[in-house]
Amino acid sequence: xxxxxxxxxxxxxxxxxxxxxxxxxxxxxxxxxxxxxxxxxxxxxxxxxxxxxxxxxxxxxxxxxxxxxxxxxxxxxxxxxxxxxxxxxxxxxxxxxxxxxxxxxxxxxxxxxxxxxxxxxxxxxxxxxxxxxxxxxxxxxxxxxxxxxxxxxxxxxxxxxxxxxxxxxxxxxxxxxxxxxxxxxxxxxxxxxxxxxxxxxxxxxxxxxxxxxxxxxxxxxxxxxxxxxxxxxxxxxxxxxxxxxxxxxxxxxxxxxxxxxxxxxxxxxxxxxxxx
Amino acid sequence: xxxxxxxxxxxxxxxxxxxxxxxxxxxxxxxxxxxxxxxxxxxxxxxxxxxxxxxxxxxxxxxxxxxxxxxxxxxxxxxxxxxxxxxxxxxxxxxxxxxxxxxxxxxxxxxxxxxxxxxxxxxxxxxxxxxxxxxxxxxxxxxxxxxxxxxxxxxxxxxxxxxxxxxxxxxxxxxxxxxxxxxxxxxxxxxxxxxxxxxxxxxxxxxxxxxxxxxxxxxxxxxxxxxxxxxxxxxxxxxxxxxxxxxxxxxxxxxxxxxxxxxxxxxxxxxxxxxx
Numbered sequence: 300x301x302x303x304x305x306x307x308x309x310x311x312x313x314x315x316x317x318x319x320x321x322x323x324x325x326x327x328x329x330x331x332x333x334x335x336x337x338x339x340x341x342x343x344x345x346x347x348x349x350x351x352x353x354x355x356x357x358x359x360x361x362x363x364x365x366x367x368x369x370x371x372x373x374x375x376x377x378x379x380x381x382x383x384x385x386x387x388x389x390x391x392x393x394x395x396x397x398x399x400x401x402x403x404x405x406x407x408x409x410x411x412x413x414x415x416x417x418x419x420x421x422x423x424x425x426x427x428x429x430x431x432x433x434x435x436x437x438x439x440x441x442x443x444x445x446x447x448x449x450x451x452x453x454x455x456x457x458x459x460x461x462x463x464x465x466x467x468x469x470x471x472x473x474x475x476x477x478x479x480x481x482x483x484x485x486x487x488x489x490x491x492x493x494x495x496x497x498x499x500x501x502x503x504x505x506x507x508x509x510x511x512x513x514x515x516x517x518x519x520x521x522x523x524x525x526x527x528x529x530x531x532x533x534x535x536x537x538x539x540x541x542x543x544x545x546x547x548x549x550x551x552x553x554x555x556x557x558x559x560x561x562x563x564x565x566x567x568x569x570x571x572x573x574x575x
Numbered sequence: 576x577x578x579x580x581x582x583x584x585x586x587x588x589x590x591x592x593x594x595x596x597x598x599x600x601x602x603x604x605x606x607x608x609x610x611x612x613x614x615x616x617x618x619x620x621x622x623x624x625x626x627x628x629x630x631x632x633x634x635x636x637x638x639x640x641x642x643x644x645x646x647x648x649x650x651x652x653x654x655x656x657x658x659x660x661x662x663x664x665x666x667x668x669x670x671x672x673x674x675x676x677x678x679x680x681x682x683x684x685x686x687x688x689x690x691x692x693x694x695x696x697x698x699x700x701x702x703x704x705x706x707x708x709x710x711x712x713x714x715x716x717x718x719x720x721x722x723x724x725x726x727x728x729x730x731x732x733x734x735x736x737x738x739x740x741x742x743x744x745x746x747x748x749x750x751x752x753x754x755x756x757x758x759x760x761x762x763x764x765x766x767x768x769x770x771x772x773x774x775x776x777x778x779x780x781x782x783x784x785x786x787x788x789x790x791x792x793x794x795x796x797x798x799x800x801x802x803x804x805x806x807x808x809x810x811x812x813x814x815x816x817x818x819x820x821x822x823x824x825x826x827x828x829x830x831x832x833x834x835x836x837x838x839x840x841x842x843x844x845x846x847x848x849x850x851x
Binding site: 357566 | 613630631632633634635656657660661664665668818839840841842843844
């Protein structure tokens with residue numbers, strides 16, 4: 300159809316003030332999640348006692364990733380069908396913008412792994428993702444109730460593009476459920492530093508696919524700013540739409556990082572400047 | 576990917592109380608529209624003075640159907656990208672359910688034509704759609720301001736599957752801007768009768784793609800019920816989600832019509848039983 304023609308956007312050059320552009324660190328939130336779209340009761344409505352799944356709505360997945368118990372979906376929600384579409388749109392847009400991301404780090408949450416998968420499929424570059432437990436969201440929202448994440452091996456067996464050789468920078472066992480918001484910012488900043496260090500020599504853009512808070516927690520200290528307090532963090536989160544996306548650019552001469560205009564349009568009117 | 580497997584649902588048999596199933600009349604609403612998702616100002620934000628379009632958000636179309644003036648989009652909104660996805664999902668679900676619709680009647684609104692197009696693509700049967708001005712929504716919402724709809728010829732030239740031979744049952748010139756809600760129900764019922772009569776001999780399921788109110792206005796009198804008054808109509812409309820879908824079933828012995836369980840899951844938890 301005529302209206303389907305997509306004029307290729309070659310916007311892969313992110314603008315900075317002085318033009319000394321080095322690497323880029325992209326951080327994005329996952330797409331629409333089933334539990335937020337349908338309420339937590341979706342699990343009990345869609346699975347019978349034996350764990351058989353029925354798609355009761357066209358915005359719920361047609362089939363479910365196999366896992367030990369369907370109860371585990373309660374604390375580890377999959378994407379809705381629109382969530383998949385949002386992630387795929389982001390990947391398509393990156394491809395049209397000429398962005399070719401090879402280094403992808405992902406929160407162990409199923410919704411984040413699914414989001415990264417559809418971004419990769421949209422980009423069409425067959426990159427693999429490294430699962431990083433440290434990229435998970437603030438544990439303050441999970442009092443004494445760490446989700447049972449699917450293992451990288453299990454996810455790879457399900458067909459996700461997982462780098463099964465990757466050894467996480469921090470093991471799940473080293474994570475603390477009682478962390479403060481400041482601890483959360485610190486945890487994410489440490490991961491950002493390790494990721495950036497690892498790829499310093501070879502270069503290339505890096506993508507972290509994680510949670511709403513991640514756009515701020517992975518970039519805040521990199522920009523030389525102090526972590527936000529709990530109230531400020533919760534306030535800024537309310538404006539982070541599904542698949543919100545931000546872009547940090549390294550100055551190749553000074554090694555300093557700054558927020559820049561992302562190379563793709565936003566989704567659902569997300570404005571990256573709220574991070575400034 | 577393992578999770579992508581879709582178990583074929585053969586639910587094309589719609590259940591009725593006595594089992595004497597004849598034809599089915601499906602009525603569905605269009606998908607998410609740009610003006611409701613982004614506010615009416617999207618037109619002025621996305622088009623420059625010369626009518627050049629920029630996709631400023633990944634949920635806005637990547638390109639726009641060409642038309643005489645971009646101002647015409649103000650009163651005739653296209654679908655968002657999610658809107659297209661919703662329509663495509665409905666078509667996919669119909670295909671999986673073994674439903675093969677050949678008779679398709681569509682409101683002249685761009686959002687309805689686009690919705691029908693994606694339903695057809697999802698069904699994969701290459702059916703064509705007949706544009707029917709009478710299928711438009713209540714004119715009470717368009718005081719002295721009839722939209723400039725794109726002509727069937729123009730739409731066909733843009734690649735839409737249009738039956739350009741179809742002569743509408745009622746011409747645009749015979750529509751009245753000052754109709755009451757009761758007139759609106761009467762207008763839709765007359766169209767339903769004409770459509771059903773036309774395909775009586777050959778049989779086959781019929782789909783009308785139109786507006787939220789259409790699920791009620793095209794079926795209410797067919798079921799032998801009185802039209803709703805304005806207050807009741809507005810009340811019921813609030814529960815009609817995008818691509819909401821209903822199914823009227825003809826009793827092959829008595830020729831009477833009744834609402835039945837649709838052959839596909841709902842979208843966004845729409846409950847067709849509100850129509851009862």
